[in-house]
Amino acid sequence: MSLADELLADLEEMDRGHGASADSNNVSNDEAMDTEQISAANSLRNNNSVHGVAKLKDSILLQETMRKIDFYTKHQRKSTAEIQGPVEHDPEYLLIVDANNLLVEIDNEIDIIHNYVRTIYHKRFPELEQLVQLPMDYLKTVKVRIFVFID
Numbered sequence: 001m002s003l004a005d006e007l008l009a010d011l012e013e014m015d016r017g018h019g020a021s022a023d024s025n026n027v028s029n030d031e032a033m034d035t036e037q038i039s040a041a042n043s044l045r046n047n048n049s050v051h052g053v054a055k056l057k058d059s060i061l062l063q064e065t066m067r068k069i070d071f072y073t074k075h076q077r078k079s080t081a082e083i084q085g086p087v088e089h090d091p092e093y094l095l096i097v098d099a100n101n102l103l104v105e106i107d108n109e110i111d112i113i114h115n116y117v118r119t120i121y122h123k124r125f126p127e128l129e130q131l132v133q134l135p136m137d138y139l140k141t142v143k144v145r146i147f148v149f150i151d
Contacts, residue, residue: 053116056109065102068095110135117142 056062072092077083087093114135121142122129132138 050113050116053113054109056105061098061102061105065095065098069099114138 072095077092083090117139118129125145128138128141132141
C-alpha cells in the first residue's frame, strides 16, 4: 500500500469520527493563506487522495525535462567551443532555463500537497503544524506517524 493510500485510509477514518465541526477550523487556516493557496486548498478538498492533488508527477513537462537532463548528462561537451551562436539559443542553456522553471513548479506542488495534508491531518494532530513548520518535514512526520499507527 502506498503512502497516499495509507494517508487516505487514515483520513477517511478521521472523517467518519468527526463531523462538520472540523470544517470550521479549516476556515481559520484558509484565512492565513494567500489567495492562490486558498483557491488551491478549496479545489483540493474535492480530491480523494494525495495522487489526485499531485499533478506534476505525471506531467509531460517533467518527463521531457528529465529525459533531456539524462541525455545531456550522458553526452557532455568536451569544450565550450562547441557552442555556436548566442548562448540563449544553445539547447543546454534552454534546458537549464526549463529546469529552473520546473523547480518553481515543484515548489508549488510541494506547497499544494503540504496544504492538502495539513488541512486534513489537522483534525488528528493540530499541534503538529506548530511543531513542524517546513513542508517536507511535515509530510515526512505525517508519513512516519501513519506507519507507526498501522504497524
